[in-house]
Structure formats: structure tokens, C-alpha cells
Amino acid sequence: MSNRVAVIGVGQTKYASKRPDVSIAGLLREAAQRALDDAGLTYADIDAVVIGKAPDMFEGVMMPELYLADALGANGKPIMRVHTAGSVGGSTAIVASHLVEAGIHERVLTVAFEKQSESDAMWALTVRPPFQPSTVGGAGGYFAPYIRAYMRRSGAPADTGMRTVVKDRLNALKNPYAHLHQPDITLEQVAASPMLWDPIRYAETCPSSDGACAMVLASESAAAKAPGKPAWVHGTAMRSEPTMFAGRDQVNPQAGQDCARDVYKAAGITNPRKEIDCAEIYVPFSWFEAMWMENLGIAPLGEGWKMVQEGATGMDGDFPVNMSGGVLSSNPIGASGMIRYAEAAMQVRGTAGEHQLDGVRKAMGHAYGGGSQFFSMWIVGSEKP
Amino acid sequence: MTDAYGVVSRPVRLDYTFTAGKALSRFLTIIEGGKIIGQRCPKCAKVYVPARGSCPTCGVATAEAVEVKDRGIVTTFCIVNIPFPGMAVKPPFAAASVLLDGADIAIFHLLQEVPVENVRMGLRVEAVWKPASEMEMSMESIAYFKPTGEPDAPYDSYKDLL
Ligand SMILES: [Zn+2]
Numbered sequence: 001m002s003n004r005v006a007v008i009g010v011g012q013t014k015y016a017s018k019r020p021d022v023s024i025a026g027l028l029r030e031a032a033q034r035a036l037d038d039a040g041l042t043y044a045d046i047d048a049v050v051i052g053k054a055p056d057m058f059e060g061v062m063m064p065e066l067y068l069a070d071a072l073g074a075n076g077k078p079i080m081r082v083h084t085a086g087s088v089g090g091s092t093a094i095v096a097s098h099l100v101e102a103g104i105h106e107r108v109l110t111v112a113f114e115k116q117s118e119s120d121a122m123w124a125l126t127v128r129p130p131f132q133p134s135t136v137g138g139a140g141g142y143f144a145p146y147i148r149a150y151m152r153r154s155g156a157p158a159d160t161g162m163r164t165v166v167k168d169r170l171n172a173l174k175n176p177y178a179h180l181h182q183p184d185i186t187l188e189q190v191a192a193s194p195m196l197w198d199p200i201r202y203a204e205t206c207p208s209s210d211g212a213c214a215m216v217l218a219s220e221s222a223a224a225k226a227p228g229k230p231a232w233v234h235g236t237a238m239r240s241e242p243t244m245f246a247g248r249d250q251v252n253p254q255a256g257q258d259c260a261r262d263v264y265k266a267a268g269i270t271n272p273r274k275e276i277d278c279a280e281i282y283v284p285f286s287w288f289e290a291m292w293m294e295n296l297g298i299a300p301l302g303e304g305w306k307m308v309q310e311g312a313t314g315m316d317g318d319f320p321v322n323m324s325g326g327v328l329s330s331n332p333i334g335a336s337g338m339i340r341y342a343e344a345a346m347q348v349r350g351t352a353g354e355h356q357l358d359g360v361r362k363a364m365g366h367a368y369g370g371g372s373q374f375f376s377m378w379i380v381g382s383e384k385p
Numbered sequence: 386m387t388d389a390y391g392v393v394s395r396p397v398r399l400d401y402t403f404t405a406g407k408a409l410s411r412f413l414t415i416i417e418g419g420k421i422i423g424q425r426c427p428k429c430a431k432v433y434v435p436a437r438g439s440c441p442t443c444g445v446a447t448a449e450a451v452e453v454k455d456r457g458i459v460t461t462f463c464i465v466n467i468p469f470p471g472m473a474v475k476p477p478f479a480a481a482s483v484l485l486d487g488a489d490i491a492i493f494h495l496l497q498e499v500p501v502e503n504v505r506m507g508l509r510v511e512a513v514w515k516p517a518s519e520m521e522m523s524m525e526s527i528a529y530f531k532p533t534g535e536p537d538a539p540y541d542s543y544k545d546l547l
Contacts, residue, residue: 133473
């Protein structure tokens with residue numbers, strides 16, 4: 001029997017295109033200090049630190065866990081770094097939760113970050129191996145063909161992606177940490193924005209952000225002493241699949257389906273659309289909201305777009321998605337997955353402020369990374385599992 | 386100076402050595418001569434191009450060499466409208482998943498000699514090879530793919546092989 005795990009502290013930085021006022025260490029410390037304050041703890045109370053970020057080549061800082069140990073108060077304590085590409089923020093939180101679940105530590109600080117203003121992701125991802133020509137330029141070019149394939153397969157109306165963008169960016173107005181605040185955004189404006197990687201328009205892509213997110217994960221006895229209401233971890237799951245294999249379906253990846261099945265089982269959920277009150281889903285390009293609703297089994301196959309069109313994923317829909325504004329409103333890559341997890345925890349703790357939904361009992365955090373290769377998910381609840 | 390922050394730019398350069406292994410070495414040697422070779426999995430019979438010496442699905446070694454055609458089907462694509470470092474041609478251009486005839490997995494490559502608005506899923510295309518003097522041990526020995534003029538492939542014939 002494993003031990004119960006709770007989120008007792010959450011800290012985020014304001015997401016912005018540039019944070020020249022802080023170093024990478026300063027950025028992390030800002031989020032970590034806020035999480036500790038929320039948990040009513042100091043660095044001295046922490047048993048271990050687990051950090052995550054996207055590839056080292058982005059900022060050119062190799063093994064950041066070495067450089068960041070002292071800034072995170074880890075002197076003499078265990079510190080480890082997790083890496084699973086874009087899903088890393090989620091898997092970092094899961095690794096940290098496992099240290100508590102296994103009964104090894106009482107209080108673990110977990111932090112994830114990216115400082116995109118000091119980074120060159122396009123350069124870092126353009127490695128030109130001899131077996132593959134350099135053709136697309138960045139993540140948008142990689143994912144655009146699969147979005148096109150989804151459109152063809154589902155017959156979804158062309159404005160589906162635009163509706164997700166407008167919904168998420170309007171939600172972001174209620175989140176003081178969100179990078180993009182665009183109060184005047186309209187479908188017409190999104191439709192008129194330039195096509196970067198057809199069928200992906202500029203307005204349908206995530207921004208490039210600096211930012212960090214942190215959480216304090218605690219055992220049941222440590223959670224009992226916390227000043228605030230805890231979010232209880234009901235289930236975690238991670239899955240992966242190879243980057244290339246015959247018949248690989250990048251519109252509806254097997255690893256994502258399996259990961260969702262695992263996390264529902266771990267949390268004792270049989271009807272996710274009904275039993276989960278809201279979700280923070282990793283949607284870096286607009287169409288992925290519709291695609292992931294199917295991949296997660298929330299919508300029937302071929303009908304994810306209907307949830308978007310009918311407003312089911314809106315704040316007042318039956319399955320609200322990305323109340324915080326999501327990745328489409330803030331994308332500090334390595335942190336983006338952890339933000340999803342932290343925002344899910346905030347919803348069940350009732351601490352989401354202006355974007356708080358009423359009476360949330362169970363919420364889901366989701367992240368994916370690589371070429372839809374890594375998946376990580378957790379479900380948190382207001383009550384003990 | 387309290388509100389001024391130092392931000393300095395430091396360049397990073399990366400040259401790397403790529404050890405191709407047996408299967409990829411064979412592929413790269415053969416592509417330099419203008420042919421494309423894959424390998425068939427002994428278990429699931431799928432033909433992988435370029436072959437890596439094992440089947441990712443079955444986890445078994447692959448040995449049987451299979452020559453595939455330098456023509457195939459555009460299974461899906463995107464139109465790149467923005468410039469990025471190291472790009473081969475000026476935007477707008479189409480980058481496509483091309484399922485070569487005889488292969489069970491698509492490769493990704495450039496499309497040229499077709500207006501971007503005419504690029505579509507199912508388009509039949511063929512490789513345009515670089516001149517002999519520019520051939521190298523790289524997928525870039527193929528300059529790009531261009532339409533063959535054949536009728537489009539039916540959607541059902543490639544929909545599961547994006
Ligand atoms: Zn096989």
C-alpha cells in the first residue's frame with residue numbers, strides 16, 4: 001500500500017517574454033519561495049528537490065541541476081533533474097510525488113522552468129542528422145501536418161482551432177500570471193493573423209515565455225500541518241512511444257490513450273467526462289484541444305471538435321479546459337507541464353482566484369512532449385483518495 | 386545603475402560525429418548512389434526506410450534489405466511561410482510526409498515544382514536527385530520531391546501511414 005501525497009504549496013512567476021531582471025536561478029527561486037510561503041515552510045523543511053526543464057541546449061546551460069542546487073536550498077540534500085522534453089514539467093511533478101508516495105521523503109520541493117529569452121529552441125532542435133533533411137523549422141512545422149491530418153480525418157469545421165484560441169486567451173485575462181493578456185481578441189482577428197506553418201496561424205501558436213512553476217508535495221502527516229487546504233494526488237501516469245514506427249498515429253497517439261487509461265484507473269475513474277470537473281491540458285497549438293479530447297477519451301473518436309464548437313470546454317461548459325489560459329497564453333516550455341498540474345491543484349484547493357470554478361472535486365493535469373512521444377498526467381482531488 | 390541589468394550574448398557552436406551503425410551506414414552509402422534501401426522486419430513484415438537495424442514495434446533485429454522506389458504518396462504536409470535558420474529553400478514551400486512505394490513508414494522531405502496551393506494529401510510525387518557531383522551520404526542527396534502527374538492516391542490507401 002503506497003502513501004498518500006498532497007500538494008500543499010504552489011508558486012508561479014509572472015510569465016513574460018523577457019525577465020532580464022533575474023538570472024535563471026533567480027527565476028526559479030521566485031517560484032520556489034512562493035510555493036514555500038504557500039505551504040508555510042522554509043527551505044530548511046524540505047527533504048529533497050526535483051527539478052525539470054526542456055533540453056539543456058535551449059539555454060546552453062548544461063546540467064542546470066548542478067548550477068541551481070544552492071539557489072534551491074538543496075545544499076547537502078538529494079537533488080535530481082528530470083527530462084522528458086515538453087512534458088517534463090508534468091513528469092517532474094510525478095517523480096517528486098513518487099518520492100513521497102514511496103515513503104522516502106515527507107516534503108519534496110519540485111520546480112520546473114524555461115527562460116526562453118535566453119534560449120534558442122529553433123537552433124537547438126535543428127540538428128541536421130544525415131537520415132533526415134532539415135525541412136520544417138521548429139515545433140509548428142513538425143505538428144502542422146498532423147493537425148491537417150486531424151482536420152481531414154474528422155471533417156471538423158475550419159474555425160475549431162480559432163475557437164480554442166479565443167476561449168483560452170479570454171480565460172487568461174482572469175489569470176494574473178498569464179503571459180498574454182489580449183482583451184480584444186476575436187475570431188476575426190485570429191482568422192486574419194498570418195499562416196506560419198499552414199494550417200497553423202500565428203495567433204494559434206503559444207507564445208515564447210520566461211517563467212518557473214514550483215510545488216511542495218507532502219505526506220499525509222505533513223499535509224495535516226499545512227496552513228492551507230491540500231490537493232490530494234489521486235493518480236499519476238506516464239507513457240511513451242518511439243518517435244517513429246510503421247503505422248504510428250500522431251493524431252491520436254497510442255501512448256496518450258494508454259496514459260489516460262492508466263491515470264483514470266489509478267484514480268478510480270470510469271467515466272472521465274462526468275467524474276472529472278475540469279482539466280488543464282497541454283495545448284501549444286490550437287487544434288490540439290480537440291485532438292486531445294479524443295485521445296483522452298473525453299470525447300468519442302472524431303468528435304473532439306464538437307466539444308470545442310459547443311462550448312463544452314469553456315468556463316461554463318460541462319468539461320472546462322485550461323481555465324488559466326493554458327499553454328496558448330503562457331509557454332515557458334519546461335514549466336508548462338507543471339503549470340497544468342499546479343493549476344489543477346489550485347482548482348481543487350479553491351485557490352485559483354478569478355479563474356476558479358465552483359465546487360471542483362477532481363481535476364486533471366496533462367502534458368506531452370517530443371513529437372507527441374512522452375505523456376504524463378495526474379488527477380488531483382479535494383478529498384483524500 | 387539600479388534598473389540596468391546585464392544581458393550578454395555568448396555564441397555556442399556544435400560540430401558532432403555521427404556513428405551511423407551497420408544498417409544506416411548501408412542506407413547512407415546506397416543513397417549516395419541514387420538508390421533507397423530499407424529493411425523488412427522478420428516479425429511484422431513492415432519495411433522501414435531508413436532502416437535502423439531493428440523494428441521499433443517488435444524489438445527485433447532487421448537484416449533483410451529491400452529496395453524501395455524513389456516515388457510515392459504525399460500523406461500529409463504543411464506549408465512553411467516563415468524563414469528559419471538552415472532552411473534549404475525560401476518560403477513559402479511545402480514540407481511533406483512522403484510514403485515511398487514499397488515502404489511502410491513515411492519520410493519527411495521538401496516538395497518543389499508545384500505551386501503550394503496545389504499541394505494536397507494523396508498527391509503522387511517522385512524524387513529529384515542532386516547532380517552526381519553533389520551526392521552525399523545523406524537524405525539530402527534527394528534535392529526535393531515533385532509531382533509525377535499520376536492520379537492522386539485514394540485516401541484509404543495511406544490514411545493509416547501518415
Ligand atoms: Zn516488426
